[in-house]
Amino acid sequence: MKNIAVIGAGTMGNGIAHTFAQKGFNVHLIDISEASLERGLNTIAKNLDRMVAKEKITEADKLETLNNITTFTSIAEGVKASDLVVEAATENVDLKLKIFEQLDEACDENTILATNTSSISITQIAAATSRPTKVIGMHFMNPVPIMKLVEIIRGYNTSDEVTNTIMELSKALDKVPVEVNDYPGFVANRILMPMLNESIETLYNGVAGVAEIDTVMKLGMAHPMGPLQLADFIGLDVCLSILNVMYEGFKNPKYAPCPLLVNMVRAGKLGVKSGEGFYDYSSSKKAEVVASQFLK
Structure with missing residues (x-):
């Protein structure tokens, strides 16, 4: 798993993109607004600057991280060849259902679709797609580059294979994944x-x-x-x-x-x-x- 698409360049989205990019993944950061994408990239750059100042990373690490991120305003273009898509749009169920319908059409059949929702049913979101076994919750904590926890939420139909893949991927990000079941609010x-x-x-x-x-x-x-x-x-x-x-x-x-x-x-x-x-x-x-x- 190398190519990651992130939907939404807001607080959570840019933090998720930052985290994947810093670990060497190719990241497509997608938002309908160019201004939002610019703000998201500026936030990532400022956070990386803080890490350089604290000598946690080098200037070369910062540049490599930024070079790993490409921005798009089109979902269809941005998710091409993605192994995983992480949706981090506003916490609105109708918006998320619409996005997942689009993702289901635009993504390869093997692409895993994850949502960063903090409360909305994974099973409901998965039902908007033709691949409910490949839909999962990946709830990062804010600020994403710093906080270790990721809630991994299985929908009713999420497969063991997909769950295990996302658990291992979270560990590769130096996060601590915790598997929970799909009920309102999850655990956190x-x-x-x-x-x-x-x-x-x-x-x-x-x-x-x-x-x-x-x-x-x-x-x-x-x-x-x-x-x-x-x-x-x-x-x-x-x-x-x-x-x-x-x-x-x-x-x-x-x-x-x-x-x-x-x-x-x-x-x-x-x-x-x-x-x-x-x-x-x-x-x-x-x-x-x-x-x-x-x-x-």
């Missing part, structure tokens, strides 16, 4: 998202403020980042989407998103990506607690 988000949602509920109910909640979890539970700041980092829209998938999948009220989270997303307060969430990330400030109507 089934446990993480209710904690984040409960932290937002704690704020919403006036038990404590943003800084106080995060401080309790950092100092009391040894978390490297407080849950509200972590939600900002993930993206409040992403958190809401995952919680909605879990709520719809289980029909259990414990997964219902907090009204404060819903309102903040409606207001465009999405966390780091929008410059403001529970904290302010504007150019003159660094993660300062927001004093807004949503937190009263």
